[in-house]
Amino acid sequence: MSSPAGDGSSVRRSKRRAAEVATAAITGSSQEPKEEPVELKRARSAQKKKPAAPKKSESPPKAETDPSEIVASDEGLEAGEEEDEEQAGEAHVLARASGVSPMKKRIVAKRKSDEEDDDVGFLGDPIPEEEAKSRWPKRYEKISAKRVSITNNGQDDDDVKAKQHYLQARVDGCTYNLYDDAYVKADEGEANYICRIVEFFEGCDGQPHFSAQWFYRAQDTAIKDASSFDDGKSGHFHDDRRVFLSDVTDDNPLNCLVSKVQIVRVSPNLDLSSKRESIPPCDLYFDMSYSVSYSTFMNMPIEEAENGKLAPKSAVASGSSTSGQKSQLLLLDLYSGCGAMSTGLCLGANLSGLSLQTRWAVDFNPHACESLKFNHPETQVRNELAQDFLAVLREWERLCQKFGFVNEDVSPEVDSSDDDEGPYEASKGSPGEFEVGKIVDMCYGETSNVKEVGLKFKVRWKGYGPKDDTWEPIEGLGKCEERIRDFVRRGYNKNILPLPGTVDVICGGPPCQGISGFNRFRNSEAPLQDEKNKQMVVYMEIIEFLKPRFVLMENVVDILKFAKGYLGRYALSRLVAMNYQARLGIMAAGSYGLPQFRMRVFLWGARPTEKLPQFPLPTHDVVIRGGGPVEFEHSVVAYEENQHRDLKKELLLYDAISDLPPVANDEMRDEMDYLTAPKTDFQKYIRLSREEVMNLLPEGERPSQKRKLLDHRPLRLNDDDYQRVCHIPKKKGANFRCLPGVMVGPENKVQWDPNVERVLLPSGKPLVPDYAMSFINGKSPKPFGRLWWDETVPTVVTRAEPHNQIILHPEQDRVLSIRENARLQGFPDFYKFFGPIKQRYMQIGNAVAVPVSRALGYALGQAVQRKGDDKHVFILPPDFPRTTQSDNID
Numbered sequence: 001m002s003s004p005a006g007d008g009s010s011v012r013r014s015k016r017r018a019a020e021v022a023t024a025a026i027t028g029s030s031q032e033p034k035e036e037p038v039e040l041k042r043a044r045s046a047q048k049k050k051p052a053a054p055k056k057s058e059s060p061p062k063a064e065t066d067p068s069e070i071v072a073s074d075e076g077l078e079a080g081e082e083e084d085e086e087q088a089g090e091a092h093v094l095a096r097a098s099g100v101s102p103m104k105k106r107i108v109a110k111r112k113s114d115e116e117d118d119d120v121g122f123l124g125d126p127i128p129e130e131e132a133k134s135r136w137p138k139r140y141e142k143i144s145a146k147r148v149s150i151t152n153n154g155q156d157d158d159d160v161k162a163k164q165h166y167l168q169a170r171v172d173g174c175t176y177n178l179y180d181d182a183y184v185k186a187d188e189g190e191a192n193y194i195c196r197i198v199e200f201f202e203g204c205d206g207q208p209h210f211s212a213q214w215f216y217r218a219q220d221t222a223i224k225d226a227s228s229f230d231d232g233k234s235g236h237f238h239d240d241r242r243v244f245l246s247d248v249t250d251d252n253p254l255n256c257l258v259s260k261v262q263i264v265r266v267s268p269n270l271d272l273s274s275k276r277e278s279i280p281p282c283d284l285y286f287d288m289s290y291s292v293s294y295s296t297f298m299n300m301p302i303e304e305a306e307n308g309k310l311a312p313k314s315a316v317a318s319g320s321s322t323s324g325q326k327s328q329l330l331l332l333d334l335y336s337g338c339g340a341m342s343t344g345l346c347l348g349a350n351l352s353g354l355s356l357q358t359r360w361a362v363d364f365n366p367h368a369c370e371s372l373k374f375n376h377p378e379t380q381v382r383n384e385l386a387q388d389f390l391a392v393l394r395e396w397e398r399l400c401q402k403f404g405f406v407n408e409d410v411s412p413e414v415d416s417s418d419d420d421e422g423p424y425e426a427s428k429g430s431p432g433e434f435e436v437g438k439i440v441d442m443c444y445g446e447t448s449n450v451k452e453v454g455l456k457f458k459v460r461w462k463g464y465g466p467k468d469d470t471w472e473p474i475e476g477l478g479k480c481e482e483r484i485r486d487f488v489r490r491g492y493n494k495n496i497l498p499l500p501g502t503v504d505v506i507c508g509g510p511p512c513q514g515i516s517g518f519n520r521f522r523n524s525e526a527p528l529q530d531e532k533n534k535q536m537v538v539y540m541e542i543i544e545f546l547k548p549r550f551v552l553m554e555n556v557v558d559i560l561k562f563a564k565g566y567l568g569r570y571a572l573s574r575l576v577a578m579n580y581q582a583r584l585g586i587m588a589a590g591s592y593g594l595p596q597f598r599m600r601v602f603l604w605g606a607r608p609t610e611k612l613p614q615f616p617l618p619t620h621d622v623v624i625r626g627g628g629p630v631e632f633e634h635s636v637v638a639y640e641e642n643q644h645r646d647l648k649k650e651l652l653l654y655d656a657i658s659d660l661p662p663v664a665n666d667e668m669r670d671e672m673d674y675l676t677a678p679k680t681d682f683q684k685y686i687r688l689s690r691e692e693v694m695n696l697l698p699e700g701e702r703p704s705q706k707r708k709l710l711d712h713r714p715l716r717l718n719d720d721d722y723q724r725v726c727h728i729p730k731k732k733g734a735n736f737r738c739l740p741g742v743m744v745g746p747e748n749k750v751q752w753d754p755n756v757e758r759v760l761l762p763s764g765k766p767l768v769p770d771y772a773m774s775f776i777n778g779k780s781p782k783p784f785g786r787l788w789w790d791e792t793v794p795t796v797v798t799r800a801e802p803h804n805q806i807i808l809h810p811e812q813d814r815v816l817s818i819r820e821n822a823r824l825q826g827f828p829d830f831y832k833f834f835g836p837i838k839q840r841y842m843q844i845g846n847a848v849a850v851p852v853s854r855a856l857g858y859a860l861g862q863a864v865q866r867k868g869d870d871k872h873v874f875i876l877p878p879d880f881p882r883t884t885q886s887d888n889i890d
Contacts, residue, residue, distance in 0.1 A: 120171050120255045121208060122200060126164035136165060136199060160209060160251045162201040169200050169210065171257045176200075176210075181284075183258040184212060191217075192258050194243060194284065200254075208254035215243040215263065215286065222295035222584070222632075223576065226569035238577050241283070244290035244297065268299055268608030270547060270579050287608075288581065294635050294872045295584040297576050298612050301870075328355040329864065332498055332548070334386055334508030334539060336361040338833060339372035339379075340825065340847030341507050341554060347850070348857020350694055351881055354864050356505065356857065360498060362389045367835025368843050375831055380496055386510070386538045388445035388453070393545060395444065395455050396497045403485050405492040406499065436480050437462035439487035440469065441496075447471035457484065503546045505860065509554040509848065510535035515562040527563045528570065536567055540574040543605070550613065550860060551575065551605030554848050557586060560601060560629045568632075571603055580605040581612040583872065585637045589826075589849040590792060591618035593682065595651040596824050598795040598849065601635075602856065606863070613863040614874045616855040621647040622792070637873060646878065653810070654789040655680045657820045660712055665722050665814040667713040674709050685881070687829050710832050712819040714809075715800035715841065723761050724769075724784055725802065726813045732788035735781045735806070736772045749778040775804055782806050787816070796824045798845030800838070818844065826850035854881060 126132070133140045139162035167178050176182060178200060183192035195212035203209050218227035218238040227238045243263065261283045268287040269275040279285050289300045329349075333342035342358040349356035358379045363369050369383040382389060400406045441458035449470055450456060456471045477484065491497065514522055514532030523530040528537060543551055559567040568584070575582045582605050589598040606612040615637045639645045661675040678684045689707060690696075717725060728734050737744060741756040750773055752758075759767040772783035785806030787793065797805055800815045807815045816824075818833060821844045828850070833840040855876060862868050 119173060121169065122166040122202070123168040123170050123175065124166065126166055126202075129164070132162070132165040132201075136162065136201070139165070139199075139201060160201075161204040162209075163204055163206075164202050166200040166202075169208065169254055169257075171255055174257075174259060176257060176260065181215070181261050181263040183261050184252065185256050185258050194261060194263070196245070196263075197257075198249060199251075203251075209251050210254055210257065211249055211251050213249045214246045215284070216246050216290050217243055218573070218576070221290050221297075222292075223569050223573040225564075226566060226573040238573070241279075241285055243284050243286050244288050245286050245300065246290045246292075248292070268579060268581075270607050270609075272579065275579065287579075288576075291872070292634055294615065295572060295582070295632070296612075296872060297572075297580075297582045298870070299581055299608055326504070328357055329504035329549075330359040330495075330498075330502070331356055331505040331507065332503050332546070333358050333361040333372075333379075334389075334506060334542060335510055335535070336363045336368070336372055336381075336508070337365070337846050338368045338831075338843040339376055340827065340850050341509065341552075341853045343375070343831070344826075344848065344850040344853025344855075345505070345507060345552070345857035345860060347693060347881070348854040348859070349861040349864075350857075351854075352858045352861025352865070352867075354861035356861070359495065360503075362386060365839075365843070367839040370834040371832065371840075371843060374834060382443075384443060384445050386535060386542065388443065390538060390542050390545065391444040392442060392455070393497060393499075393542070396442070396491075397499055399484070399488045400492055400499060403488050405488060435462040436460075436477070436483050437464070439477075439480070439483050440466075442487070442491075443471065457487070498546055500545060500547050503548040505550045505552070506543055506546065506548040507552040507554070508539060510539040512536055512555060512559055512567055515556070515558045515567065522562070525563070527566050533567060536571060540571065540578075543575075543580075544578055547607075549607050549610055550863070551580065551603075552613075552856060552860070553603040553605075555601050555603075557599050557601055557629070560586075560632050565629060565631065568601060568603075575603070575605045579608055581608065581610070582606075583612055583615070584632070584635050585615040585872075586632065586635050587615070587637045587852055588618070588622065589852055590622035590650060591620055591637075592616075592849070592851040592855050593620050593648070593651055594824060594826050594849055594851055595653050595656050595792045596795055596849070597622075597792060600848065600852070611863040611866050613856075613859045614868065614872060616859050616876050617645075617873050619648055619855070619876055619880060620650050622650040650792065651682060652790050652792060653787055655682045656686075656823045657816075658789065659683045660709070660817070660820060660823075662812055663712060663714065663814070663817060664812075665714060665725075666716050667817075669713060671708045671710055672712060674707070686823060686826075690828070690830050693828055693830075707829070709829065710819065711822065711840065712817050713837070714814040714817045715837050717802070717815065720761050720763050720765050721802065722813070724767060725808060725815075727767060728784055728786050728808060728813075730786070730811050732790070733781075733786075735785040736768055736783045737781060739768050742768055742773070747779070751778070769803075771803060780804070784808065786810060793824060796821050796845050798842045800841045821845070826852075826854075851881075 127135075138159050141161075169176050176197060178197060180197050182195055182197060184195050186192050194215040194217070196215065197210050198213050199209075199211035201209055201211075217240075219225070221244065223238075263284045263286060264280055264282040266275065266279050266285050266287050269278065275287075287299075288297050290297055331342055331345065333339060336342060339358065339361060342361065346356045346358060358376055361369070361372050361376070361379050361381045362384060363372070363381075364383065364385050366383050369381045372379065373381040384392075397406070437460045439457045440460050443456055443458070445453055447456055450473060452473070455474045457474060457477060458469050459472050459477075460466065460469055495502070512533045512535070514527060514530035527533050539553065553571055555568070555571075559565070559571070572582055572584060582603065584601065584603050586599055586601055589596050589600070602615070604613045604615075617637065617639055659674070659676055659679050661672065674687075678687055687707065724736070724739075727739055728736070729738050736742065737750060740759050741753050742750055743753040745751045752773070761767055769783075775783055782805050784802050786808040787806055788810050793806075797807065799805075800807060800821075802808055802815055809816055809820075818837070818840045819829070821841060822831065822833070823829075825844055825847050826849050827844070827847070833843055835843070858876060858880065859874070862874070868874050
């Protein structure tokens with residue numbers, strides 16, 4: 001496996017054959033020393049007359065050999081050497097032109113006469129030559145003289161050539177049939193490996209071989225140590241008998257076989273109890289396949305196979321899919337922020353022909369909730385902690401069951417005529433007494449008037465209006481059974497809260513602040529014991545409770561780096577343990593039409609009865625900085641090597657914000673006119689109204705109202721910082737280093753110029769602050785850095801202060817405005833933000849880039865409609881995001 005490298009080409013990477021990728025030695029982290037090359041380890045075993053076997057990891061190796069017989073297929077590369085190194089600075093995820101892994105070596109299982117085993121050989125007559133050539137044509141292909149000169153013993157570099165094939169073999173008194181499952185000898189002290197025998201053949205080297213298709217235990221996949229996760233709460237572990245059939249095959253000496261093993265295939269089932277009952281007596285079982293590419297766990301086609309090992313076509317996973325039966329799918333957005341992820345998913349799904357609506361959203365930030373509610377008035381927005389939301393969901397299910405509503409066939413919004421806002425007639429009770437008029441909401445966490453955590457109802461008092469509503473603990477409403485029943489009936493009819501099985505899609509990015517480099521007390525030994533990482537556990541518990549059809553989790557790339565990627569592995573492990581299909585990818589925002597480098601991790605999950613969504617390949621040619629973690633390089637969403645790609649030109653800062661009117665540091669308006677027409681295609685699209693983006697207007701019709709520019713105001717800098725910004729030259733690369741008194745010394749480190757007197761501001765404070773000189777030991781050019789028109793920003797930040805980041809406008813003395821930051825994240829201009837200025841910046845900086853989630857929404861729509869193939873990635877339509885109104889903008 002090669003590391004990311006750069007050559008100025010489009011975002012792409014080498015995706016070699018799964019067997020080649022799996023042959024690479026994968027370490028626990030990029031900083032740790034690499035393990036001894038597999039081929040040399042196996043050669044040493046051969047010298048000790050011990051049969052070798054696949055390395056216990058994601059990388060089953062080739063057959064054992066003598067070290068002297070290892071010949072590299074790429075000249076000048078040693079076994080175990082990586083072809084490329086991850087480069088600092090600007091780099092591309094590069095696809096190798098050769099398509100040959102540096103770890104792919106010529107392996108020949110050659111034994112001396114005194115090493116031959118008497119009880120190892122084939123049984124019966126060989127398979128007729130014509131039949132063998134038809135079933136395994138590559139084994140009998142002739143090779144050219146040129147290939148002979150660079151291969152071992154004149155054999156092809158890809159496969160050991162065969163003289164003849166057999167149906168049976170005998171090893172140490174045990175008879176094996178073709179397509180039997182077997183244990184294969186591992187290194188001393190390790191558990192035997194598991195395979196399916198897919199070939200028996202005598203090689204051109206005269207030795208008996210078998211070809212193995214490998215089964216992986218959970219700990220052998222990308223899940224690794226998280227297969228026995230300890231999150232301090234759930235206590236989940238993977239079934240030791242469950243294995244996954246991989247797409248990795250290779251050739252091995254016949255005497256590596258140890259014994260047979262009984263492995264049965266069972267139908268995938270989200271109901272773990274039913275699944276356990278359906279497993280017949282066996283040693284092991286499998287219900288999914290595993291691919292190293294994108295760490296994919298996926299259902300296999302249910303069809304007859306020649307070997308009789310696969311389930312018949314009539315065997316279908318229990319629990320039927322509802323794909324295509326619902327006119328509209330309902331989405332729950334957890335840790336929703338201002339709603340960027342769900343907004344993009346709904347936009348993309350709509351473009352694919354699927355109606356997806358954000359029905360519920362949950363976030364603890366009240367300002368983010370206000371923004372989401374304004375832009376999505378149809379959404380039930382709950383401002384609460386995710387763990388409190390889970391608690392109220394459990395109480396809601398209990399109440400619905402108690403009052404007998406769960407099994408009623410009632411569609412959402414049936415009782416929409418109910419009026420929750422009107423007051424009730426005054427009570428005629430005794431003075432000082434209040435009567436419950438109706439209950440209008442429920443929650444579980446703290447409230448403004450009741451700090452104790454527990455179930456509470458929001459009460460509309462008889463004779464009073466909504467402004468007098470109060471939260472009351474359930475213990476104080478013992479005489480209000482009918483009022484509670486009425487509330488549950490109305491709430492059930494209106495679908496105010498999801499019940500298990502009613503959610504189609506859950507998306508969200510659980511915050512993992514415990515991995516931040518700013519956290520000096522990070523727990524790298526047990527990340528899930530850190531309270532700052534507990535939301536990952538809560539997120540998975542909500543999925544387990546609601547059992548949605550599809551799941552999409554987003555997070556920072558550091559979840560695959562910190563603590564050897566444990567948090568990312570945990571998320572993958574939890575989904576697979578819950579019997580969800582899963583696929584993990586790393587996507588760069590700029591690759592989907594934005595001028596920023598930001599990379600994020602996305603994890604798809606799908607019920608066994610659904611089609612697992614793919615990842616959309618990049619649409620834009622963009623330079624990115626670095627790449628994903630080396631161990632997860634195979635999860636970077638990019639084109640195959642040598643694959644044709646028709647990418648649009650990368651976007652730059654000019655493309656995104658050059659049409660916006662100039663504003664000053666002290667701009668206070670939240671609305672203004674655009675003043676000029678859009679200058680780029682990006683600006684045309686970003687200005688579209690909601691109806692135009694969703695294609696809701698009749699063909700040729702235009703919005704009736706003139707559009708206003710929203711939120712185009714910057715964070716107002718204090719007088720001293722404003723004075724400093726005014727002194728920064730308006731040119732590319734300008735920053736505090738351009739100010740008088742600063743000089744750059746050896747190793748790009750700043751120092752004071754002894755010949756220049758320190759300049760002071762009118763306030764008496766220095767023009768160049770000490771913190772700028774000392775930031776990152778004086779080696780950073782970021783303080784008071786000015787962006788330029790032909791650049792791409794590293795990422796959109798949550799804080800707009802210029803003290804330690806490059807955020808100044810190219811030609812104006814201010815930081816980028818709220819709207820400019822929103823454009824860099826792909827928010828449509830109609831999206832309005834609420835809260836103090838700093839809160840609006842934070843909402844935007846924390847958001848998922850809308851074009852990325854839009855592309856993922858299209859992938860979701862394709863999966864729901866069961867369109868496309870079963871590959872890991874697909875190509876978006878050439879005009880994506882297509883719209884019929886984009887050419888009608890003045």
